[in-house]
Amino acid sequence: MSTKTLTKxxxxxxxxxxxxxxxxxxxxxxxxxxxxxxxxxxxxxxxxTENGMLGMGRAAVGDEIxxxxxxxxxxxxxxxxxxxxxxxxxxxAMMRGGHLDVCVLGAFQVxxxxxxxxxxxxARDAIPAVGGAMDLAIxxxxxxxMMTLFxxxxxxxxxxxxxxxxxGVACVSRVYxxxxxxxxxxxxxxxxxxxxxxxxxxxxxxxxDLYP
Amino acid sequence: xxxxxxxxxxxxxxxxxIPDGATVLIGGFGTAGQPMELIDALRHHGAxxxxxxxxxxxxxxxxxxxxxxxxxxxxxxxxxxxxxDSWVFDDLYRAGKIELEVVPQGNxxxxxxxxxxxxxxxxxxxxxxxxxxxxxxxRIIDGRAYVLEYPIRGDYALIKAHTADxxxxxxxxxxxxxxxxxxxxxxxxxxxxxxxVVETGELDPEHVVTPSIYVNRVxxxxxxxxxxxQGGAEA
Numbered sequence: 343m344s345t346k347t348l349t350k351x352x353x354x355x356x357x358x359x360x361x362x363x364x365x366x367x368x369x370x371x372x373x374x375x376x377x378x379x380x381x382x383x384x385x386x387x388x389x390x391t392e393n394g395m396l397g398m399g400r401a402a403v404g405d406e407i408x409x410x411x412x413x414x415x416x417x418x419x420x421x422x423x424x425x426x427x428x429x430x431x432x433x434x435a436m437m438r439g440g441h442l443d444v445c446v447l448g449a450f451q452v453x454x455x456x457x458x459x460x461x462x463x464x465a466r467d468a469i470p471a472v473g474g475a476m477d478l479a480i481x482x483x484x485x486x487x488m489m490t491l492f493x494x495x496x497x498x499x500x501x502x503x504x505x506x507x508x509x510g511v512a513c514v515s516r517v518y519x520x521x522x523x524x525x526x527x528x529x530x531x532x533x534x535x536x537x538x539x540x541x542x543x544x545x546x547x548x549x550x551d552l553y554p
Numbered sequence: 555x556x557x558x559x560x561x562x563x564x565x566x567x568x569x570x571x572i573p574d575g576a577t578v579l580i581g582g583f584g585t586a587g588q589p590m591e592l593i594d595a596l597r598h599h600g601a602x603x604x605x606x607x608x609x610x611x612x613x614x615x616x617x618x619x620x621x622x623x624x625x626x627x628x629x630x631x632x633x634x635x636x637x638x639d640s641w642v643f644d645d646l647y648r649a650g651k652i653e654l655e656v657v658p659q660g661n662x663x664x665x666x667x668x669x670x671x672x673x674x675x676x677x678x679x680x681x682x683x684x685x686x687x688x689x690x691x692x693r694i695i696d697g698r699a700y701v702l703e704y705p706i707r708g709d710y711a712l713i714k715a716h717t718a719d720x721x722x723x724x725x726x727x728x729x730x731x732x733x734x735x736x737x738x739x740x741x742x743x744x745x746x747x748x749x750x751v752v753e754t755g756e757l758d759p760e761h762v763v764t765p766s767i768y769v770n771r772v773x774x775x776x777x778x779x780x781x782x783x784q785g786g787a788e789a
Contacts, residue, residue: 393583410730416584429735431667434660470656471636477660477680511683
């Protein structure tokens with residue numbers, strides 16, 4: 343056991359190292375974009391962006407900035423060699439057709455069965471906005487979630503049942519958190535690695551039946 | 555037959571027959587691929603009670619946001635209305651002055667693709683077990699759950715491409731392509747804003763993205779000055 347919990351960047355590095363060589367990967371908006379900073383270019387991972395591109399590169403700077411070349415977060419990016427462009431129906435067919443190997447998404451909550459809630463807090467005055475999250479959640483072969491294990495109020499974001507509106511049912515395969523990496527399996531949640539706490543402590547704090 | 559319009563009032567002429575109550579598909583993902591001049595022309599034209607289909611619900615105070623602000627859009631169908639710069643939409647929505655249908659982005663694209671391809675409806679996997687599938691017919695096919703989704707047809711599509719030839723064959727530019735090719739197929743009348751018009755035969759047929767059969771009117775506009783609005787972290 344490591345004695346310290348992980349920073350966002352350290353979580354991103356763990357995910358980047360776990361992505362298989364040559365995989366086609368979609369990184370969700372927000373924190374998951376940090377994963378790109380830690381991908382080893384030699385490993386040939388190809389990034390997909392929902393707005394119609396494979397082979398997305400890093401954020402554009404200076405003269406590279408082109409308003410016609412942006413990522414899902416609407417940030418200007420650059421092309422990598424071998425990049426391709428396609429329209430939106432093709433882009434989402436890549437997701438829904440099961441062609442993407444991995445997507446990395448943020449979450450408000452993940453249930454022990456892998457249900458994902460990440461688009462809506464259910465607040466009455468919130469304006470609902472789902473974007474591509476539901477298509478990604480059910481489409482990629484592996485859905486990794488990147489999140490802090492606990493909410494600001496200390497409650498666990500890994501829960502027996504999501505209380506927020508769902509994005510997808512039983513779609514999450516792994517959860518990367520500041521306290522460790524958790525696999526969602528048919529037999530429950532298996533703790534792959536822990537940081538800054540023991541499994542027993544995490545069981546206590548999450549009130550979940552985690553197994554090693 | 556495609557009309558290529560390149561006079562100063564080309565955009566205004568192109569949208570002049572859009573009636574009140576029309577459903578208008580408007581291309582773009584954020585501002586990339588948003589046909590700003592056609593939207594401005596539609597705003598000046600003043601057709602009311604419109605239903606607009608776009609991925610977002612306007613950015614800043616220009617383009618689609620400016621159209622919304624006129625109050626002429628009764629309903630918007632989109633995947634991601636809420637953004638750091640969607641204040642025009644946010645105010646209208648909170649005041650109950652615009653109807654919103656939120657559609658997962660892949661369903662938005664596929665429902666228009668279905669419309670363009672003559673598909674009556676389709677079973678899709680997106681949103682099963684979530685609020686967006688509430689009340690929709692569900693079916694298990696080969697052990698997997700799907701929900702029934704209906705096409706979205708437009709009376710008009712306003713899209714932006716990069717180059718058109720005089721027949722209306724289109725080539726797009728980078729991620730500004732986004733919804734353009736799909737919307738072009740899904741509307742009765744497709745109007746395209748481009749910066750470049752070339753003679754028929756100058757486009758390599760192998761490189762044409764939208765074939766001319768889908769295009770009714772091409773409006774040539776001046777190339778925009780490079781500008782960029784950072785939208786922040788949202789899709």
